[in-house]
Every structure is written in C-alpha cells, then in structure tokens.
Amino acid sequence: MNVQQDGPIKMDALDPANALNMPEMADMTFAMDFLMRAKEGVRNIAVALTETVSPQARALLREQLRQGIALHQEITELMVRKKWFHPYELQEQFKLDVLSLTNTLEISKQKLFADDTSRKGMFDRTPDEHMGGSEA
C-alpha cells in the first residue's frame, strides 16, 4: 500500500503544536460516538420490543430499554456539562461541528501509517496451516 500525502503539509502529525487540545478533542469525538451508539441501542431495543410476544423476552427487553435510556441521558448530561454538546444554542453547536469537521478533514489528509503494515513474514508458520488457510 502506498499512500501519497497530497498538497503541501499544513498539519504535521509529528509537530507538537498540533497536539494542543488534542486529548479533549479526542474525548469529544469518543463521547459523540458513544452517544450515537446509545441512541441507536435505544431504537434497536424499542423496535425489537414491538416484535416480541413472550412475557420473558418482553420483560428482559423492557429492562434493557430502561437502562439504555438512562445511559443516553447520562452521556447527554456529561456532554452538555463539558460544553461538547449545545442542544439549545444552535450557533455554538454549529461552530463546534465546523471545528471537528475541519480537524477531521486535516487528519484524513495525513499519512498516519507506514507504507507496509502487513505482518506477513513475521512468523514462520500460520495457525491455520493444517487446513490450508494460506491457500484461501
């Protein structure tokens, strides 16, 4: 694999100046991912619940739905408190979205990994050798 770095380098992964605020920005991204998964979970369980009839399955799903909603609330409250999420100030949220969009675009332009990340040749044999895994 050969990834070319396109255009002049505006942002260098090795420049410590670019690490400024990076832990918090990373946390913001992780929290957003977590929030979206919590939300998706609530929807998935709610859909499953409407397809279920057995009392045992319904009781279990209902409890998990309650836990999922509680988790979603907890993440939302943390994100609002940290000012990572502004549900009431649309202008603020918009600024934040543009910021993470720009940063993500910059990161995607970078060459993050070495040309060859394959681990082939590091071991003298493979675990699936006996069943002809290398032929697959």
Added chain:
Amino acid sequence: MNFALHETLEVHELAAFKTICLTTAKTMRGLVSDPQLKEILQQDVEMTHIQLQELGTLLTKAIQ
C-alpha cells in the same frame, strides 16, 4: 418455553449489536482521558456485559 421465530431473530440481531458496542466501549475506555467519560464507559462495559449474558441465556433457550 416456546419462542416465535421472529422474536428469536430480533434478539439475535440485538445480541450482534451489543457485541459490537461492548468491544467498542472496552477499547474506547483505554483511549479516553476525561475521568468522568471513562467512568460512564466503564459502567457501560459492565452493564452491557450483563445484558449480553441475559440475551445469550434467552437465545440458548430459544434455540433448544
């Protein structure tokens, strides 16, 4: 206990989703630096673990 096929499939789908969530939460926990976010992620890992076990028990019963 008798389960309808469609509900077994729904639970199966949920179990697959929860498996991904558990793996992601467990991995993300190591990458996050904010202590409060870390704490919620840890709670989620523990809760999802229990939920997956429950779904697994239900699925085993349904398959029998």
